[in-house]
Amino acid sequence: MTQDTAEASRPMGFWMALALVMGSMIGSGVFLLPASLAPLGWNSVIGWLITVAGALCVAAVFGALSKALPKAGGPYAYTRAAFGDGAGFAIAWAYWISMWVGNAAIATAAVSYLSQLFPVVGTHGISSAVTIAIIWAFTLINIRGTKLAGQVQIVWTIAKLLPLVAVIGLAAYVLATQGTALVRPFVAADISATSISTATILTLWAMLGLELATVPADKVQDPERTINRATLFGTAGAGVIYILVCSAVVLMLPVAITSESAAPFADFVNVYAGTNAGTAIAAVGAISALGALNGWIMCQAEMPAALARDGLFPRFMGKESANGTPRNAHLFTSTLLTLVILMNSSRSMSSMFEFLILLTTAIVLVMYFGCAAAAFRLMTKGQLPVTAGFKVILLLAAIYSCWTIYGAGAEALIWGVVLLLAGFPVFWLLKLARGSKPIS
Numbered sequence: 001m002t003q004d005t006a007e008a009s010r011p012m013g014f015w016m017a018l019a020l021v022m023g024s025m026i027g028s029g030v031f032l033l034p035a036s037l038a039p040l041g042w043n044s045v046i047g048w049l050i051t052v053a054g055a056l057c058v059a060a061v062f063g064a065l066s067k068a069l070p071k072a073g074g075p076y077a078y079t080r081a082a083f084g085d086g087a088g089f090a091i092a093w094a095y096w097i098s099m100w101v102g103n104a105a106i107a108t109a110a111v112s113y114l115s116q117l118f119p120v121v122g123t124h125g126i127s128s129a130v131t132i133a134i135i136w137a138f139t140l141i142n143i144r145g146t147k148l149a150g151q152v153q154i155v156w157t158i159a160k161l162l163p164l165v166a167v168i169g170l171a172a173y174v175l176a177t178q179g180t181a182l183v184r185p186f187v188a189a190d191i192s193a194t195s196i197s198t199a200t201i202l203t204l205w206a207m208l209g210l211e212l213a214t215v216p217a218d219k220v221q222d223p224e225r226t227i228n229r230a231t232l233f234g235t236a237g238a239g240v241i242y243i244l245v246c247s248a249v250v251l252m253l254p255v256a257i258t259s260e261s262a263a264p265f266a267d268f269v270n271v272y273a274g275t276n277a278g279t280a281i282a283a284v285g286a287i288s289a290l291g292a293l294n295g296w297i298m299c300q301a302e303m304p305a306a307l308a309r310d311g312l313f314p315r316f317m318g319k320e321s322a323n324g325t326p327r328n329a330h331l332f333t334s335t336l337l338t339l340v341i342l343m344n345s346s347r348s349m350s351s352m353f354e355f356l357i358l359l360t361t362a363i364v365l366v367m368y369f370g371c372a373a374a375a376f377r378l379m380t381k382g383q384l385p386v387t388a389g390f391k392v393i394l395l396l397a398a399i400y401s402c403w404t405i406y407g408a409g410a411e412a413l414i415w416g417v418v419l420l421l422a423g424f425p426v427f428w429l430l431k432l433a434r435g436s437k438p439i440s
Contacts, residue, residue, distance in 0.1 A: 012220045014230055016150030017213045021234025023157035024209040024295035026164075027106055030242060031265055031285045033206060034249040038258035040199050042186050045247050047199025052239030054400030055207040058368055059235040061375050061397045062211050063228035064390065068383050070223035073306030074214030075371050080310075081383070082374035086427055089312050091370050092303055093423030094363040094416070099300040100333050102360040103293060104340040107131045110289035117283060131341050134290065138297045139334040145323040146219045149298050156291030163284040164245050167265060171248035174272050184251045201407035206242055208364050209292070210235045211371075215299040215306075219324070300337070301329040311434060312427070362416030365408055369401035 012020075037044035062074070071077040075095055080088025111131045115122030121130050142149045174182065213230045217223045249268045250258060261267045266280070305326030308318025321327040375394055378384045405413055 010219055010221045010223075011145065011147035012150050012216065012226075014221075014226050015154060016147075017220055017226050017230035018234050018237075019150065019154040019157040020216075020295045020298070021210060021213050021230050022238050023153050023160070023291045024212045024299075025207060025234070025238045025292075026157075026160055026241070027109070027206075027209075027289055027292035030164075030206050030246070031288065033202065034246050034253075034258055034264035035261050036202050037199060037246060037250050038253070038255045038264075040195050041184055041190060041250070041255070043191055043195035044199045044203070044250050045243070046191070046196050048203050048239075048243045048246065050196070050200050051203040051207060052236075052243065054396070054403070055210055055235050055239060056232070057393050057397040057400055058372070059210050059231045060390075060393045061372055062214055063231050064384055065371065065375055065378070066214050066217065066227035066231070067224045068378065070217050070220075070227065071306075072216060072218040072309070073303060074211055074217065075367050076303065076306060077214075077217075078374045078378070079370050082377035082381075085312060086424065087370075089307065089427045090420045090423040091367055092307050092312075093426060094419040095367050096300065096303045096333075097419065098360040098363040098367075099296055099303065100337040101340060103135070103296050103300060103337050105360070106289055106293045106296065107135050107337075107341065110134060110286050110293060113283070113286035113289060117279065117286070128341055132338050134293070135297070135334055135337055135341070138290075138294045139330050141294065142298050142301065143321065143325055143327050143330050145325055146216065146298070149294065153291065153294050153298075156287065156294060160284065160288040160291050161241070163265075163280070164241055167268065168241070168244045168248065170269065170272055171244075171252060174252070182252050184255075197407060201404070203242070203246075204404050204407070205361065207235070207239070208361070209296070210238075211368075212295060212299050216302040218306075219302075297330075297334070300333045301326045304333065305329040312430065314430070359412075359415045359419060362405075362408060362412035363419050365401065365405045365412070366416040366420060369398065369405060372398040372401050 037047075040047070065078045066074075069077055069081055073080075073092060076088050076092030079091045108131060111121060111127050111134070114130070115127065121127060141152055210231060213220070213227045213234070217227060220226050245265075249264050253264070253268055253271060257267055257271075258264050265284075269280075304313050304317045305320075306318075307313035308315055308329070317329045317332060318326065319328045372394060375384060376398070379386055379390075379394070384390070405416075
């Protein structure tokens, strides 16, 4: 393989990988979080600190795994190496489903924000058509090549970060010129374990996606080093921005305003900048959701393609186009995603849609614990560093994963396990169809 060919086959450098992590984590949800966190006051700040610390431990585990096993598929590759084909397939199967089901929610959120800018987009029928058009536009971008998709991701990530940084800057300016009397006072009696736990679970949703740079590992330059750095820096960067921007809105706006607000960031800017920011925030929300969607669409095809190349999925899913992208996996998965959108185009399907989102979150949490367990197993096999520091990080990551699963509730845990187990019949059917052919 020539140098040019090798570079073309691994077009994602550090900045693209970093944009994939941060851009996929920072979606539309952060713009609504302050409304839920407002009643919790300073408990929300503590909750954010716990969430970001736990997420960094999980990110460190993924970073170590990516250095030891720089293979496409991320969580699938790690659990397969630790526990065998069945466990790897189950994690990949469930995680793959959670991706395209979750993408339906992200695309719907983007169109919801767009409807505030262009009301016609929100009308029945048109909203579904616009949502599907957006999905296929990003699918075609990803089919055109990982480099193009990565460049688009960088642009979207910068576009969504600038307004958040602007809000942080506005808060800093207000505090510098008007003093800290505007900040809700810290009252020790108001701090409680229950409120902190609630804040931790609420803020967790914003951190999902920290593992995404590990999925297209075969497209990343110097994956042993790049993925680790992008995962850690991306998680830390998103976490710092989350803490600052959400805490500013929660602590500097009256709780009566924030808790009832449909656009907390717009209200914050309106109060302290004296401008009508509703339209601007709607645009930022749409940009944020679209940026997250691009990254998740990339990975929803890379996962089944990795399985197909290992002989654990139908071969056609692993077929690549001339530019190295898993074209068939993109087309097939986006078709499934389109069906999810069509199923939820009726208002009567709203409850089913909420269930699908619950299922998406549940399997990601179970996957985090599975990867922590895989790291422990690989450490005992000598494939990961056995150091006191890493042992502590691994233990904290496992505790954090269990804590978040517990906090998500019994229903989420049950459906997460059900989805994992549902993969085994598919695994055995594919094994029977494969016959005696060896797995690569």
